[in-house]
Amino acid sequence: MRNRLKVLRAERNWSQSDLGERVGVSRQAVTAIETGKYDPSLPLAFKLARLFGQPVEEIFFLEEVGTGE
């Protein structure tokens, strides 16, 4: 799963620690989510969506699956 977290965070000039504090997770968790190494739980995804004022699907989305063409 990919996400726009890094862009949204940068738009607000927040550090990863700032964002982590706002949603109650560590800086390492934010790093892992931003790099796509860790997919957040639904409650955390909704918290992030509420924080940025956008629907969850505008922030998190599945990677396009290639058709083989």
Place this chain on the structure above:
Amino acid sequence: MTSSTPSQSRRGWVTPAVGAIWILLYFGARALLEKPPGEFGTAARVVVALAPIPAFAAFLWLLIRGVRSADEFERRIHLEALAVAYPLAILLLMTLGLLQRAIELKFEDWSYAHVWIYLPLFYFLGLALARRRYA
């Protein structure tokens, strides 16, 4: 989903300190129990042997409390560490069990009294692998 608060950060030294006390008591007890049985009675030896247990129980309780208060990402790290450590522990014990049936393993090297130390080492290995994966 919680992050470490300032008060939690201030308490961050408690778990390592209790762990250090447990290790000191453990090696102290081992050193005392190396002395000949005649130097102090059986009851005293049992007390010495059990002396590290309260500190270890406190250490374990603090660890469990730490995992419970960790955020979901940190709990994932600990889960993956256990997923590495537990099979490795089974593998070690099974291998030693089979080898013991095949050949005579030295009690001083391979009894449960010495092998247990590998179990936390496997856990720390699992922690390192999990942290590296998500770094």
